[in-house]
Amino acid sequence: RDGKIIRRLSLILVKEEMEEIRINIAECLFNFVKCCKDVETVELMGCNEDLLPALAHSCLSDYSADVRAYTARTLEWLAADIHHDSKCHKQLLDALAEAALWTKTNCIVEALKAQATIAENRKALVQHTGILDALATLASLHGVNDQEVRECALVTIERLAHEPSTRRIMASHEAIMTELTRATFSSSGLLGEYEEGDERSRTLMKSALKYLAQAMK
Numbered sequence: 001r002d003g004k005i006i007r008r009l010s011l012i013l014v015k016e017e018m019e020e021i022r023i024n025i026a027e028c029l030f031n032f033v034k035c036c037k038d039v040e041t042v043e044l045m046g047c048n049e050d051l052l053p054a055l056a057h058s059c060l061s062d063y064s065a066d067v068r069a070y071t072a073r074t075l076e077w078l079a080a081d082i083h084h085d086s087k088c089h090k091q092l093l094d095a096l097a098e099a100a101l102w103t104k105t106n107c108i109v110e111a112l113k114a115q116a117t118i119a120e121n122r123k124a125l126v127q128h129t130g131i132l133d134a135l136a137t138l139a140s141l142h143g144v145n146d147q148e149v150r151e152c153a154l155v156t157i158e159r160l161a162h163e164p165s166t167r168r169i170m171a172s173h174e175a176i177m178t179e180l181t182r183a184t185f186s187s188s189g190l191l192g193e194y195e196e197g198d199e200r201s202r203t204l205m206k207s208a209l210k211y212l213a214q215a216m217k
Contacts, residue, residue: 003044003045003047003048006029006032006045006048006050006051007048007049007050007051009025009028009029010029010048010050010051010053010054010055011050011054012025013025013026013029013054013055013058013067013071014054014057014058019063019064019067022058022062022064022067023064023066023067023070026058026066026067026070026071026074027066027070029051029055029070029071029074030070030071030073030074030077032045033045033074033077033078034073034074034077039081042078042081042082043081043082043086043087043088045078046078046082046086046088046091046092047087047088047091049091052075052078052088052091052092052094052095053091053094053095053098054071055071055074055075055078055095055099056071056075056094056095056096056098056099057098058071059071059072059075059099059102059108060098060099060101060102065104068102068104069104069105069107071099072099072102072104072105072107072108073105073107075092075095075096075099075107075108075111076107076108076110076111076114078092078111079092079096079111079112079114079115080111080114083115083118083120083121084118084120084121084123084124085120089121089124090124090128093115093124093125093128093130093131094128094130096108096111096112096115096131096134097128097129097130097131097133097134098130100112100134100135100137100138101134101137103138103141103146103149106148106149106152109138109149109152109153109156110152112125112131112134112135112152112153112156113152113155113156113159116156116159116160117159119162119163122159122160122162122163122166123163123165123166125160126160126163126166126169126170127166127169132169132170132173132175132176133175135153135156135157135160135176136153136157136173136175136176136178136179137175138150138152138153139153139154139157139176139179139180139183140175140178140179141153153179154179154180154183154205155204157170157176157179157180157208158180158204158205158207158208161207161208161211161212162208162211167211167212167214167215168215168216170212170215171212171213171215171216172216176212177209177212180205180208180209180212181209183202183205184202184205184206184209
C-alpha cells in the first residue's frame, strides 16, 4: 500500500539497460493490473506518481516491441477501472494523451473510447490539455494499417460530443471539426467495417457534427 514496489518497478522499467529485464517488468505490471479484481487497489497503483508516466514513456520510447505492447495493454486495463471520481484520473489522462501516438495496436485509442463511454468522464476528457489533439491526430491517420485506430478515434469523438457542457470547446477545435466533417461526407467507405456498418457510423458522425455546429451559434 505504500507503493514502494510499484515505484521500484516503474523506475527499473524506464532506466534498466537490459531488454529482458524491462520486458519482465512490463509483463509483471501488466499481470498485476489484469489480475487485480479490487478497483481500490488499481486506483492505488494509478495514484503512484511513477507508474503512469513510466508506462506512457515506455510505450512510446522503449526499443523493445514487447515492452511497448505490454505497457500499452497495461494502460488500457487501467483505463477500464480509473474514472472521473478517482484521485488519479487526471494522471491517467496525461498518460493516455502522451501514449496516444502508439498505433501498432489499438490499446490506447480503445482506452480513450472506453473512457468516453462513461458519461461522467467526458467533461474531463474534453477539458484535458492534449486529449482532443490526440484524438484528432488519430482520426486523421490514413495508412493501410491505421483504419481501425482511425475508426475508434472517430467513435470516441462522437461519444464526447454527447456532453452538452463541453460542445463549445470541441466545436472550437479545428482539427476535431475537420476530421468529423471528412468522416461524415467522405465517399471512401473508411467507416464501413466499424461496428454497425457504414450507414450507422456515418449517421453517428453526422449527429456529432450537428451537435458541435449548433454549439458554435
